[in-house]
Amino acid sequence: MKNKIVTLALSATMGLMATTAMAGTLEDVVAKGYVQCGVTTGVAGFALPDADNKWAGLDVDYCKALASAIFNDADAVRYTPLNSTERFAAMSSGEVDLLSRVTTWTMSRDTQLGMNFVGTMFYDGQGFMVRKDSGITSPSELSGAAVCIQTGTTTELNAADYFAANNLEFTPVVFVDRDEVVKAYEDGRCDVYTTDASGLAANRTKFAVPSDHVILSEIISKEPLAPVVRQGDDTWFNVARWTYFALLNAEELGVTSANVDEMLGSDNPSVKRLLGVEGDFGTPLGLNKDWAYQIIKNVGNYSEIYERNVGVNTPLGLERGVNALWTQGGIQYAPPIR
């Protein structure tokens, strides 16, 4: 804790000292040879060190995709685990090149913090988890409940809004560390644990008996989780944004890491443009012609990333839902490459 306050104070001071030349992130990244990626301190399915102590998850795979586009090397990434209270200070100070850490896209963050949101990697919403034996089935039954929350999140505000709007009393018990929140809930300090629905599913996997806890189906907010870059660096913003679009376009065109080499010979002009066989869309971006090919070859398309980390066959077991492509009833949609 003390360390974290020191980090925060340090990054605030570094914010003071940093020169005004914040632009040119892509040049800086190419020069140092890796992407410095800010991730969570550990959310299963999004960013968590795996059994081999390597970072894995949806957020991590996005960082790898970005590194593949730039360096043709998915491992040219270094990870900085950041708390929700540290993340924006770490961005301002230049400690990380981007945030890929379940950060909700909101207007005040977009307009007041000097940040730009790349695009919604994961459409989420805030939910509630309660103990099964409490018999609760709807958030409207939660009057007077003690609610465990992580500080510095949209969750804190949404919960206050929700309980006020529904005329319910509640006791917010707020912690800095996600692990502390989960532990306090598990120890019975709170009746309810609230965060993004995906986060609830992720943390439930860590409980001793996950089936003792239920996630209420009602969702009380919109939580578009998006990677974040610094405002005022359009080149880097474009690279980050089209990396995300490439993942979606690849899924839409049926290009996977398994068939990408085969697809190089495809007759479909859209596939040809995506993979750099026809036209050159990489150079104007500041990258190589085959940038998207490298992403798909190294990391896969959006569907592969989703199913590998949070999909139905993972401990999180999340359906695609609104995160399906627009062609399949979801709202994930990427502008065409042409």
Added chain:
Amino acid sequence: MADQNGSHKNVPKPSFVNDPKVRGIFYQLVVMAIIVAFVVVVAQNTAANLAAQNKSTGFDFFSQSSGFDIFFTLIPYDRASSYWDAFVVGMLNTLLVSVIGVFLATLLGFTLGIARLSNNWIIAKMAMVYVETLRNIPLLLQLFFWYTAILKTMPNVKQSFEWFGSIFVNKRGIYFPKPVPDDIFNWVILAFFIAIAGAFLLKHWAKKRLENTGQRFPVFWASIGIIIIFPALVWLVSGANLSFDVPILKGFNYKGGLVLPPEFMALLLGLVLYTAAFIAEIVRSGIVAVEKGQTEAAQSLGLKDGDRLRLVIIPQAMRVIVPPLTSQFLNLTKNSSLAAAIGYPDLVSVFMQTTLNQTGRAVEIVFVTMMVYLTLSLLTSAYMNWYNSRVAMVVR
């Protein structure tokens, strides 16, 4: 002597440039100008950089509504309150835990310090084990330990420990009946304060009498009597009414009454036990610093053990104790900022974590937070320095 004075007068006044006084002032001005210039440059550079990062700056956010709730507040507060209110809530919570903490840590520290010097082997060794254990474990770990210990050992709401049907203890905290005084009851409170003033007068009178006649008066018991009986009489005579708002189990939790949440208890416990270990050592060093001859002199005068400690040893020991004691009070106040780790809504948790995150004004908020701790520390120091000047050795 006369010659020397004369020769001094005869020294020609140095030229303006060589006058040491003028030079001194000049150098001080230069240093000051450099410091001011440095501060101005840093401030401007900061403002320019924040603007270049497209960040909103300034203190205007204080008047905006905060949008978040806090569960332990000393003043009325809800999500519609302003960030300024949130700031005040955090500051009051910090003050609350610091003031109570300093008081209890001093009591416990003095007890332990004296216990370590006890002639009773078991008491002395137990105090030693306490001090050596508590002061050698990082405070943050101790806070986590107490917090977990409270949460793990206390029962769930439905199985609360219960006393007299009105005090309840569970994982959510300790619930007390809340006294609800009516208007006339203010007279009883006034009587209470008058009684305290009376007790002081009595003490003064008893001291005078002791000095004049050598006769003792049981001041302590008499004072207790006054403080209890006088307000009680006023209460009975005036017919004031004091009702209680007893907590009642409703749905998830007890409603009504006063509640001390486990976060507060854990933080207070951690701070008090930790700081008391240091204070104990300071007290011990202070007492040991009083020469043994003083004890022997007091004994030869026939003073009782308690009087010897109270009248001879402690007053002399205080001269050694007070300055380092001030540091411990400051440490306790500053250490209370670890509250954020266990969810107690202190200044750091409410202001430097939540408010900073919702507004993004890192520089402003860190600055204000530092100023608050600085002010608290300087006020504590000022008071303790005043107290120290009262107990310090007077050179006769």
